Amino acid sequence: MPLRVSTISFLNPAPLLFNFEHEPAATTLREHYDVHYTLPSVCAAELHCGAADLGLIPIAALTPALAIVPGCAIASLDEVRSILLLVKNPGHLPTADALTRVRSVAADTASRSSVAYTRILFEHFHSTHPTFINQPADPLAMLASADAALLIGDPALLAREHRAQLDAAANAPLLWLDLAHLWRELTGLPWVAAVWAARTEALVPAGLTSQQLIRDLTASRDAGLAHTEQLVAEWTPRLAVSPETIRTYLTQNIHYTLDPDCLRTIQLFRTLAAGIGALPPLPTLHLLDA
Secondary structure, three states, rough: OEEEEEEOOOOOOOHHHHHHHOOOHHHHOOOOEEEEEEOHHHHHHHHHHHHEEEEEHHHHHHHOOOEEEEEEEEEEEOOOOOOOEEEEEEOOOOHHHHHHHEEEEEEEOHHHHHHHHHHHHHHOOOOOOOEEEOOOOHHHHHHHHOOEEEOOOOOEEEEEEEEHHHHOOOOOOOOEEEHHHHHHHOOOEEEEEEEEEHHHHHHHHHOOOOHHHHHHHHHHHHHHHHHHHHHHHHHHOOOOOHHHHHHHHHHOOOEEEHHHHHHHHHHHHHHHHHHHOOOOOOOOOOOOOO
């Protein structure tokens, strides 16, 4: 019985999925893995309810019952570009002062990790408690109804591509804040969005050991990073951004290795999120045995 894999068809995990989507590796991997694509929040829900066995899930969705697969991550060492906080700043205030004046944030609240990071920014680091409004990713509409807008993933990259037009159309001066960069400034740690997580009891029926799973996922990542130009060519027709933006994003903005600092980030993030009531506690990280 192949391992049921739930993942997302966005730009940022493209290198992680390279071998699953490209020959000659894809045919061999299909013997052990059945991959399907959905939304980030649904990946986690499928893993939690047992409809999937392996998922690329937001770190906000980790539970003690799930094992983090060592090796791969979707993270950033500084600016990630795809998690963007736009803040109206009519008084041209410094960033910290502008953030303390935010009373409402429009966001796609289905992205639990990004919303939790943003809540930590406001509630833990700036002692404010803005209201979060669930709204589709249209920056001008979001800013018409809130003091700030949180854009996630491809919509954030698109907004940056059209920054001049958005600045001109906004009814107030805007601060363009990269959430990963702010996290790095405040904690000294990388920003982490997602990891592979598994239901360990599903490995044996799929004919897999934990070591083989780790090897397969790591090999797929390494192949993706070695074929960046192929990914740029494949994704350029799919996104209204330049090839250079895609190339820079894959090679400089995203960090694909789950290193010790990334694990420290997950622990700190979950501790701070639990402290403000944004997420349940996660006392320890359960790592799949290598």
